[in-house]
Amino acid sequence: MITAITLLSRILGFTRWMVQAGTVGYGATGTAYASANALPNVLFEVAAGGALAGAVVPLLAAPLARGARAEVDRIASAALTWTATILVPLAVLVAVLAEPLVTVFLGAGAPSAQLELTAHFLRVFAWQVPLYGLGVVLTGVLQAQKRFFWPAFVPVLSTLVVIGAYIVFGATADGAQDDLAALPARAVAWLAWGTTAGVVALSVPLLLPTARGGVRLRPTWRFPEGVARRARKLAAAGVVAVLAQQLSLVATIWLANNRGGEGTFAVYQYTQAVYVLPHAVLVVPLVTSAFPRIADVVHQPERLGRLVSLTTRAVLVLGAVGASALVAAAPQVATVFSTVGHGDDQVIAAMAPALSWMAPGLVGLGVMLHLTRVLYALERSRAAVLASSVGWAVGIVTSAALAVTATWGGRDATATLVALGIGGSVGMLVGAVAAIVVLRRTAGADASRGVARTAGVVACVGAAGAVAGRVVADLVVEAWPGTTGTVVAGGVGGMLAVVVVLAGAWGVDRGSVREMLGRPHAARVAAAATEGE
Numbered sequence: 001m002i003t004a005i006t007l008l009s010r011i012l013g014f015t016r017w018m019v020q021a022g023t024v025g026y027g028a029t030g031t032a033y034a035s036a037n038a039l040p041n042v043l044f045e046v047a048a049g050g051a052l053a054g055a056v057v058p059l060l061a062a063p064l065a066r067g068a069r070a071e072v073d074r075i076a077s078a079a080l081t082w083t084a085t086i087l088v089p090l091a092v093l094v095a096v097l098a099e100p101l102v103t104v105f106l107g108a109g110a111p112s113a114q115l116e117l118t119a120h121f122l123r124v125f126a127w128q129v130p131l132y133g134l135g136v137v138l139t140g141v142l143q144a145q146k147r148f149f150w151p152a153f154v155p156v157l158s159t160l161v162v163i164g165a166y167i168v169f170g171a172t173a174d175g176a177q178d179d180l181a182a183l184p185a186r187a188v189a190w191l192a193w194g195t196t197a198g199v200v201a202l203s204v205p206l207l208l209p210t211a212r213g214g215v216r217l218r219p220t221w222r223f224p225e226g227v228a229r230r231a232r233k234l235a236a237a238g239v240v241a242v243l244a245q246q247l248s249l250v251a252t253i254w255l256a257n258n259r260g261g262e263g264t265f266a267v268y269q270y271t272q273a274v275y276v277l278p279h280a281v282l283v284v285p286l287v288t289s290a291f292p293r294i295a296d297v298v299h300q301p302e303r304l305g306r307l308v309s310l311t312t313r314a315v316l317v318l319g320a321v322g323a324s325a326l327v328a329a330a331p332q333v334a335t336v337f338s339t340v341g342h343g344d345d346q347v348i349a350a351m352a353p354a355l356s357w358m359a360p361g362l363v364g365l366g367v368m369l370h371l372t373r374v375l376y377a378l379e380r381s382r383a384a385v386l387a388s389s390v391g392w393a394v395g396i397v398t399s400a401a402l403a404v405t406a407t408w409g410g411r412d413a414t415a416t417l418v419a420l421g422i423g424g425s426v427g428m429l430v431g432a433v434a435a436i437v438v439l440r441r442t443a444g445a446d447a448s449r450g451v452a453r454t455a456g457v458v459a460c461v462g463a464a465g466a467v468a469g470r471v472v473a474d475l476v477v478e479a480w481p482g483t484t485g486t487v488v489a490g491g492v493g494g495m496l497a498v499v500v501v502l503a504g505a506w507g508v509d510r511g512s513v514r515e516m517l518g519r520p521h522a523a524r525v526a527a528a529a530t531e532g533e
Contacts, residue, residue: 005152010280012159017273018340019163023170024191025342026266027178031257032114034266035105036121037195038253043090044132045246046239056140059231063224064144071224073216076141078223079231083133085221094126107258113180114262117188124192128199135203138210150209158202165194177342240385244392248427251396252420259407260416263347267413268420270341271354274333275362278322283315283366287373295377305446308374308439312447313454315370317505319363320458320465324501325494326359328469332477332490339483350414357421359466363458364391364428371435375442383438391431399423454505461504469497 024030056079063071094101102118103110139151169191176182210217223231256265290311297303326333334351341348368388375384402419406412440448473493477485 009155016159019166021341023166025177026263027343028180029177030266031262032118036118040125040128042246044129045242057144060144074224077218077220080137087130087133091126091129095123098122131199131203138206158198161201162198244389248392248396255403259403260413261411263343264413271351282318287370291373308447309449315366316454316458319366320462321501323359323362324462324465324497327356327466328493328497329490330355332486335486347413350417354417354421361425361428364432367432387435387438390434391427394430395423395427398426457508461501465497465500469493
């Protein structure tokens with residue numbers, strides 16, 4: 001059931017981006033909306049998101065195991081009270097400072113109407129910040145109780161609410177998405193408050209299962225004795241873990257708007273949504289299923305090394321599969337978004353090269369995710385944070401250097417999007433290498449045995465698959481013009497790329513492909529770890 005709901009959530013999440021492109025678009029309104037909607041997420045993650053995500057479940061695990069209900073109530077209540085204490089004033093501050101904030105992120109040269117609309121959106125979206133906090137705390141409480149249905153289901157509710165808001169906005173905008181002077185106030189209200197209602201749907205419904213689970217929430221700043229120090233330590237580690245990633249997002253917003261201009265950040269978001277789709281569908285399930293198996297053998301160095309090596313190689317293959325398919329189908333993906341969207345055709349056309357340059361980063365992103373979890377299982381959280389931070393930092397610096405250099409003579413959406421794509425890929429690949437180096441020093445050479453060889457193989461077959469898929473997709477489009485032909489071409493090109501990568505990997509590294517395809521029986525899993533395929 002949870003798997004089905006998670007899959008539904010992924011599908012709806014991508015559908016939401018398509019509906020957003022078709023209603024809000026990537027013009028004047030799309031730029032204002034995308035920029036204003038991203039800032040509350042950044043502020044929440046830095047102020048509390050990382051801290052809460054890593055602290056709530058560990059703090060509640062022991063008292064729940066002891067059946068200490070009163071202690072559970074106090075911990076949950078104190079976590080929620082401190083969250084509100086920090087985030088409600090932050091929301092007020094964001095609302096008050098909306099105008100100077102949007103001026104920084106859009107640039108003083110942006111049209112006054114766009115600055116005004118972005119500031120209006122930000123004043124409304126500021127109230128999402130404490131709502132995110134409520135959702136994260138309650139999700140942690142429910143997960144600590146091993147109650148996973150509602151945390152998996154509320155994103156579905158939230159996405160449906162937001163999609164509904166987009167549809168109503170599109171119906172009431174009277175086609176004025178790119179003419180802010182003519183954009184009706186009722187349409188703006190539907191978009192702003194409808195999006196915020198989506199965050200309400202993401203958090204408030206969790207109060208019901210929390211109460212039914214027997215947790216009684218009351219205002220208090222006091223944790224039980226001995227818990228506050230541990231809470232601070234866990235929270236600090238969580239903040240450090242997300243800081244580099246959120247700084248990267250802040251830099252991306254600024255670069256897209258100030259170096260790329262109108263529509264650039266909105267198109268970047270659409271590109272990112274396509275980019276993470278194969279990661280979510282292919283890599284995340286493997287990493288999630290591998291984690292408990294790895295945790296079970298952390299005190300058995302030989303088996304641990306073999307299992308980590310095998311799963312890391314499988315992640316490399318899956319990352320190459322996704323990256324190759326994205327490169328093959330990138331022009332067709334951009335064409336589909338252009339067909340359904342509103343905005344400058346030249347800006348959305350830049351989605352194809354941006355996605356092509358961004359795609360190789362999928363390989364690094366998957367390895368970073370996997371090895372970060374391995375390092376956490378080995379209780380090397382600082383090393384995990386260091387490795388991932390290196391990746392995000394390199395990505396920021398590379399993106400900024402390329403974007404500023406490429407747009408020295410003036411704003412250029414295509415050059416900026418390509419720079420962000422290249423920077424993202426470089427950062428993720430460097431982060432993956434850093435994680436492998438840290439892992440080798442922590443878990444020994446066996447944990448990375450064969451990884452370099454597999455990386456070389458997937459680089460070659462991934463490039464071959466991408467080129468073959470792109471050529472075939474282009475030929476299909478030439479023979480079958482139109483929207484249907486474009487969709488078919490992208491599908492055929494992407495599938496050919498997948499086949500080429502899998503065939504090449506199978507010929508050289510069958511163990512990794514077998515692991516990627518899944519080994520459900522415990523005996524076979526144990527055999528894989530023991531034999532070190």
